[in-house]
Amino acid sequence: MFLFTDAIINNELGNVFNNGNLYRDFTYIDDIIEGVVNTLLKDSKNYSLYKLYNIGNGKPIQLLGFIKALERKLNKVAEKKMVSMQPGDVNQTWANTANLLENYNYNPDTSVAHGNFFIY
Numbered sequence: 001m002f003l004f005t006d007a008i009i010n011n012e013l014g015n016v017f018n019n020g021n022l023y024r025d026f027t028y029i030d031d032i033i034e035g036v037v038n039t040l041l042k043d044s045k046n047y048s049l050y051k052l053y054n055i056g057n058g059k060p061i062q063l064l065g066f067i068k069a070l071e072r073k074l075n076k077v078a079e080k081k082m083v084s085m086q087p088g089d090v091n092q093t094w095a096n097t098a099n100l101l102e103n104y105n106y107n108p109d110t111s112v113a114h115g116n117f118f119i120y
Helices: 002-009 029-041 063-074 098-104
Strands: 013-016 026-028 079-082 117-119
Touching (some): 002 013, 002 063, 026 029
């Protein structure tokens, strides 16, 4: 995300792996903070000593869609170099927020169009 943003800002070529046919789950930073605060301050339905939670949007978007959102935010067109899949990469990643919803009644849902995102 940061490399591609930097490339757009500096009018440089950005590599678009798997020709943009990748899906990633981007999470708004305020959603992450709210999820962490919920796990610290709210009562949980799960009374384990500890529990791990995925705090993510849970709705992966195609890489090309994310690049378009960056272009709109930056008001610039990206210089894209379509390249093949990187070794060891996967087609799709996303957060499973089912336990967060079940135990804290919280489900991050801010869309990519709304701002600064952290990639999960």
